[in-house]
Structures are given as C-alpha cells and as structure tokens.
Amino acid sequence: MISDNVFSIIKKSIRNKKNVLLIFILSLLILLLNLNITFIINFYNFFDYSVEQNIGFKSISTYNPNKNLSDSIEEVKSIENVLEVYNARNHTFSVSSDLNYNGLNGRLSFLYGTENIVPKSIIGENFENIRSGETICPYLFYPDSSVWDLNIDESKAIAAEDLLGYEFNVKYNSYTFNGSNMIKDHEITKQFKIVGFYDSTQVMNLNNECYITAQDMEELQYTFNPYIQEDETVIPTIRVVVDKIENLNNVLERLVEMGYVDPEITATFDLEMVNKVTVIAIAFMIIIISSTLLIFINYIIKKIKSDLKYIGILRACGYTKSNVIFNNIMENAIIVFISFIISMLLFIPLFYIFKVTLLKFISYIGYKVIFNLKYILYVYLFLLFICISINGLIIKKYANYSISKLIKEDN
Amino acid sequence: MKTAVIKMENIKKDYNSLNEKIEVLKGINFSFHKGTLYAIKGHSGSGKTTLIKILGLMDSATSGEYYLYNNSITSLTDKIASFYRMKYLGFIFQDYNLHPFLNACENVIVPMIINKDIPKKERVIRARNLLKKVGIDDRWHHFPKELSGGEQQRVAIARALANEPEIIIADEPTGNLDKKNEKVIFQLLRNMANEGKCIIVVTHSDEIAKYADKFLLLENGLLTEVKNDK
Numbered sequence: 340m341i342s343d344n345v346f347s348i349i350k351k352s353i354r355n356k357k358n359v360l361l362i363f364i365l366s367l368l369i370l371l372l373n374l375n376i377t378f379i380i381n382f383y384n385f386f387d388y389s390v391e392q393n394i395g396f397k398s399i400s401t402y403n404p405n406k407n408l409s410d411s412i413e414e415v416k417s418i419e420n421v422l423e424v425y426n427a428r429n430h431t432f433s434v435s436s437d438l439n440y441n442g443l444n445g446r447l448s449f450l451y452g453t454e455n456i457v458p459k460s461i462i463g464e465n466f467e468n469i470r471s472g473e474t475i476c477p478y479l480f481y482p483d484s485s486v487w488d489l490n491i492d493e494s495k496a497i498a499a500e501d502l503l504g505y506e507f508n509v510k511y512n513s514y515t516f517n518g519s520n521m522i523k524d525h526e527i528t529k530q531f532k533i534v535g536f537y538d539s540t541q542v543m544n545l546n547n548e549c550y551i552t553a554q555d556m557e558e559l560q561y562t563f564n565p566y567i568q569e570d571e572t573v574i575p576t577i578r579v580v581v582d583k584i585e586n587l588n589n590v591l592e593r594l595v596e597m598g599y600v601d602p603e604i605t606a607t608f609d610l611e612m613v614n615k616v617t618v619i620a621i622a623f624m625i626i627i628i629s630s631t632l633l634i635f636i637n638y639i640i641k642k643i644k645s646d647l648k649y650i651g652i653l654r655a656c657g658y659t660k661s662n663v664i665f666n667n668i669m670e671n672a673i674i675v676f677i678s679f680i681i682s683m684l685l686f687i688p689l690f691y692i693f694k695v696t697l698l699k700f701i702s703y704i705g706y707k708v709i710f711n712l713k714y715i716l717y718v719y720l721f722l723l724f725i726c727i728s729i730n731g732l733i734i735k736k737y738a739n740y741s742i743s744k745l746i747k748e749d750n
Numbered sequence: 751m752k753t754a755v756i757k758m759e760n761i762k763k764d765y766n767s768l769n770e771k772i773e774v775l776k777g778i779n780f781s782f783h784k785g786t787l788y789a790i791k792g793h794s795g796s797g798k799t800t801l802i803k804i805l806g807l808m809d810s811a812t813s814g815e816y817y818l819y820n821n822s823i824t825s826l827t828d829k830i831a832s833f834y835r836m837k838y839l840g841f842i843f844q845d846y847n848l849h850p851f852l853n854a855c856e857n858v859i860v861p862m863i864i865n866k867d868i869p870k871k872e873r874v875i876r877a878r879n880l881l882k883k884v885g886i887d888d889r890w891h892h893f894p895k896e897l898s899g900g901e902q903q904r905v906a907i908a909r910a911l912a913n914e915p916e917i918i919i920a921d922e923p924t925g926n927l928d929k930k931n932e933k934v935i936f937q938l939l940r941n942m943a944n945e946g947k948c949i950i951v952v953t954h955s956d957e958i959a960k961y962a963d964k965f966l967l968l969e970n971g972l973l974t975e976v977k978n979d980k
C-alpha cells in the first residue's frame with residue numbers, strides 16, 4: 340500500500356512544475372553544501388596529513404650560546420623522544436645536475452640523511468647501507484625547479500627502473516669572503532650514484548629531494564663556504580627531530596631547561612589563516628543550510644495553504660489526519676531526497692574534475708583529495724530531519740482543521 | 751421495506767459565534783433509505799450544508815442520535831470516522847477539487863489507496879469502469895485542466911464511488927454547471943439510486959424534480975418531507 344502511495348506521490352511531485360523549480364534550487368544548494376563539506380574535510384585533513392608525514396612539523400631549531408656544536412648534539416641526542424640531532428645548516432643543499440633529461444632543468448636538493456629519518460626504500464638499497472657518494476632519490480624523480488610550485492608533468496618524470504645504479508654529476512659554486520661581501524670563487528663538480536628510491540609522498544617531500552650521507556652533506560656545505568664553517572663567532576644552530584608531534588612540547592621544555600635559546604618548530608601552519616578560513620567555511624555552511632530551510636519552509640507553507648481544499652477532499656474520502664500528515668511529509672521528503680540525488684550526481688563529476696585538474700599537484704606531495712560521503716550524509720540527514728520536523732509541525736496544524744473548514748477555505 | 755441506512759433522531763446543531771448562539775438545526779428526525787434519491791431544498795443559510803456535514807460524519811451534532819446502519823454514532827475517533835467515510839460514504843461538492851497533477855483515472859484511484867479491501871491490481875480496472883459509468887472513460891488519461899466543468903464533476907462523481915459506498919452525499923453538485931450538464935449529473939445520480947444506493951442531494955435547481963424520489967425542505971431548523979410540486 341505504501342509503495343503505491345509513494346509512487347503516486349512521486350508522479351504528482353514531478354508533474355508539478357513548481358516542484359521541479361524547487362528541486363532545481365535545492366539541488367544547487369545541496370551541491371554547494373557538498374562542496375563546502377568536502378572543502379572543510381580536505382582542508383583539515385591536509386593539515387593533519389602534513390603534520391603526520393612531514394618531518395618539518397616535528398623538528399625544532401635552536402642553539403646553546405655556551406656550548407660548541409658537537410657537545411650540543413651529543414647532549415640533545417640523549418633527551419627522551421629525540422630521533423635525530425644535526426647541524427641545522429646541513430639540512431638541505433640545492434644543486435644543479437646533469438640529469439637534464441626530458442627537458443627538465445636538473446635542479447635538485449640534497450637532504451641530510453640518517454637511518455633514523457630517511458624512509459625505507461621501495462627500490463634498491465635502504466639508507467643504512469649507503470656510503471659516501473651514493474644517494475636515494477624519490478620514486479617519481481623530477482629534477483626540475485618547477486617542483487617548488489608543485490608543478491609536475493608526470494610524463495617527464497624519470498622512471499626509477501632506468502636510473503638505479505646511474506651516476507650523475509652535480510655542480511655548485513664555492514664562495515669566499517673578501518671582508519665585506521661573499522664572492523664566487525670556483526665551480527665544484529661532484530659525482531653521485533643513485534642506489535635506491537623512496538616514496539616521497541610518504542614523507543611529503545618534493546619530487547627532487549634526494550638523501551645523502553651526513554658525511555657528504557658536511558663536505559658539500561664546507562666546500563660551498565669554507566669561511567663560514569670556520570668562523571668561531573658564528574654560533575651554530577642545531578636541528579632536533581622529535582619522534583612524534585605529541586612529544587614536541589616536552590622536548591621544547593627540556594631544551595629550555597638545558598639552556599637552549601629561541602627554540603622554534605621549523606614548520607607550523609599560519610593558525611590565523613586556518614582560523615579565518617574555518618570561520619568563513621562554517622559561515623558559508625550556515626548560510627547554505629539556513630537558505631535551504633527558508634526556501635523549503637516558505638515553499639511548503641504556500642503549497643499546503645493552496646492545497647487545503649484538496650486535503651479536505653482527502654479527509655472526506657476517508658483519509659485520516661495521520662494519512663494526510665504522512666502523505667504531505669512524504670511528498671516533501673521525496674523532493675528533498677530527489678534534490679540530494681541530483682546534487683550528488685552533479686557533485687561526483689565535479690569533484691573528480693576538481694580533483695584531477697585543480698588539485699592534481701597535491702598528489703605529488705602525497706596528499707590525496709578525499710571525498711567523504713559519510714559527512715555529507717550526516718549533514719544531509721540532519722537537513723532532512725529538520726525539514727521533516729518543520730514540515731510535520733506545519734502540516735499537523737492544518738490536518739487538525741475540520742473537514743468543513745478545509746473545504747470552505749478560500750484562496 | 752427498504753432498510754434505513756441513516757437514522758437521525760432529534761439532531762440539533764448550534765454554532766457559537768462571539769457571544770451569540772446560532773441554532774441552525776433544531777431537532778431533525780429523519781431516516782434515509784437505500785435505493786432512494788433525496789432532494790433537499792431550503793433557502794440560503796437554512797442549514798443544508800450543516801446538515802450534510804453531520805450526515806457525512808464531517809462534523810458532529812450538538813445533540814441528538816445518529817445511526818449509521820443501526821450503529822449509534824456519538825463520539826468517534828478520527829480513525830473510525832475516517833473509516834466510515836471511506837467505506838460507506840461518498841461526497842460530491844460544488845467544486846470538483848480534482849488533483850491538478852493526477853489524470854482522471856489517477857484521481858479516481860485516490861480514495862482506493864487507503865482501502866485495503868481493493869487489491870492494487872484492481873484499482874485501475876475499477877477506476878476505468880467507474881469512468882465508463884459516468885461516461886468519460888475515453889478521457890481517462892486527461893488531466894483536470896483538459897476537461898470541462900461537467901466532465902470534471904463526472905470524474906469527481908466517479909471518485910465518490912471509488913470505494914463503492916452505499917450512501918452518496920452531494921452538496922449543490924451542479925452549482926457551477928449549465929442546464930445540459932446538470933441533467934447529465936442528475937441522471938447519473940438517478941442511475942445510482944436505481945442501483946440501490948442512497949443518494950442525498952442538496953440543490954437549488956428545480957430540474958431535480960424529474961429525478962428525485964423524495965423532496966425534503968429544511969426550514970426553521972427542521973426537515974420536512976414535501977410534495978414534488980412544492
């Protein structure tokens with residue numbers, strides 16, 4: 340009985356052009372809501388993901404004016420939860436290389452590696468087995484300066500299988516200090532051999548970042564600028580890598596206790612920006628939900644009022660008050676449901692276009708744009724629940740009118 | 751002897767508007783029987799619609815006894831009153847009030863949807879038969895806006911017959927129609943009375959004289975049977 344009734348309700352709803360307009364408007368609003376929710380989820384997940392994956396969010400840079408570098412490193416290493424400590428200057432070193440295949444310009448960065456911070460290789464040697472002159476590069480290796488803009492043409496990336504064991508040269512300039520300025524002294528060339536590949540997306544590295552041994556990094560930095568390395572007046576900064584984000588504060592406190600100065604977490608999010616975007620996104624969501632409700636309520640009140648005589652006829656035919664209430668709620672819930680289905684049908688291709696084109700670059704740093712149906716469903720069910728409740732309250736009032744009042748009702 | 755389907759004993763109805771009490775029905779005593787077409791007349795404001803509403807279980811009397819098939823109906827829950835209306839009573843109003851987005855056949859099916867005694871599969875067949883009975887089966891797929899007033903009223907009559915009630919109550923069913931259509935409607939009501947139904951029609955039209963079995967006059971809150979030529 341119910342299914343037949345529902346079928347007849349759907350027929351009525353679709354034949355009514357005003358309903359079609361309402362469905363159209365609601366679909367667009369729910370589509371916006373879907374986009375909004377997806378944005379919020381991805382916005383937050385992106386932070387969570389970054390913080391979890393990238394070492395920068397778990398590192399502290401600091402120095403102790405009363406201790407030399409090797410003492411500092413030794414001392415800090417013994418703090419609980421500290422994974423690695425090294426001279427902050429050794430963190431990264433940017434060079435140009437002769438890996439200029441496929442039109443790439445060969446720019447790449449070396450990262451300071453130790454077995455504690457380099458992820459396991461997916462091809463070739465793991466970091467603990469590499470020696471001086473060897474390097475571990477990203478699986479989707481893209482030695483080009485455009486990676487800084489997260490702009491990668493995947494077809495140009497160098498296939499790891501072809502490069503394992505490959506030797507390449509890097510070039511950089513050595514500088515000296517003439518008393519007031521740094522001046523270029525000579526060009527240095529050094530050879531490296533690729534012995535393994537790691538998954539850069541796992542640690543949110545760029546696709547041109549290769550790990551080298553501490554010894555090689557030291558050599559590069561020294562030859563790059565021998566003067567600075569030897570300058571006794573420069574207090575070297577250390578970089579402290581903590582195992583988990585939760586332990587950052589403990590380590591920070593310990594460092595301060597031990598006399599370290601200006602400890603700073605090397606990568607953090609601009610909280611003000613995050614808060615602003617959150618407030619805007621939530622305000623937008625509230626606006627969409629309330630306009631959806633306003634439009635819906637306004638529409639059903641108008642419709643019920645113009646249907647009063649017909650409701651009277653139904654009552655005369657033997658429909659009970661609850662039949663009338665049920666039918667009316669069904670009628671409107673179906674509209675909201677159809678709108679939801681249409682919005683999803685529009686949303687899914689839109690989401691994929693969005694994901695594939697606009698946010699494609701995010702995949703190179705390992706973040707995957709997610710489509711979480713669960714939250715969309717929660718918000719939708721909440722909306723449906725509010726719509727049905729309000730609808731119920733309104734129709735209940737009119738269903739309680741006497742039949743004669745309903746039939747007499749002029750409009 | 752035909753059985754009384756509705757019996758009214760000393761039915762009174764008052765309306766309280768502001769501080770004033772209006773006594774519209776002052777003690778109606780009457781029995782309605784099957785196979786009879788009753789025509790109720792009375793000047794405007796005499797209480798015809800009020801009486802019809804009580805007859806049709808759409809409103810309750812202030813006092814008095816009402817029997818439907820010998821069952822005393824005093825205070826009814828909405829559910830039971832609705833059930834009686836569905837099962838035993840059919841209504842025809844001056845306005846046809848068809849659903850604009852349902853075609854003729856679907857409009858006739860509307861009352862059947864809540865009737866568990868009519869199997870789903872039979873609904874369309876029944877609706878089409880009823881439309882045939884009122885002479886517009888060829889228009890079954892048309893929507894109300896594609897039908898004339900007379901045709902719409904015939905669909906409304908088919909809808910009133912949907913659950914095969916034995917009592918049909920019509921309040922000025924031809925009020926919006928011309929003479930030609932009026933005759934068609936009255937003839938349909940006549941046919942239904944001939945089939946054994948109890949038909950109660952409120953009308954101002956004298957045309958009814960040719961079709962009705964009994965003529966009732968509502969005057970001063972009382973219902974009396976009068977002669978045809980009155």
Ligand SMILES: Nc1ncnc2c1ncn2[C@@H]1O[C@H](COP(=O)(O)OP(=O)(O)OP(=O)(O)O)[C@@H](O)[C@H]1O
Nearest residue numbers: 765766767772774793794795796797798799800801
């Ligand atoms: N709900 C109500 N409240 C107060 N008074 C009412 C109500 N309904 C009807 N009346 C009054 O009761 C009287 C009878 O009304 P009713 O509608 O029954 O007349 P009627 O005979 O059907 O008239 P008409 O031929 O014009 O349709 C009128 O005086 C009317 O004003």
Ligand SMILES: [Mg+2]
Nearest residue numbers: 798799800921
């Ligand atoms: Mg009247």
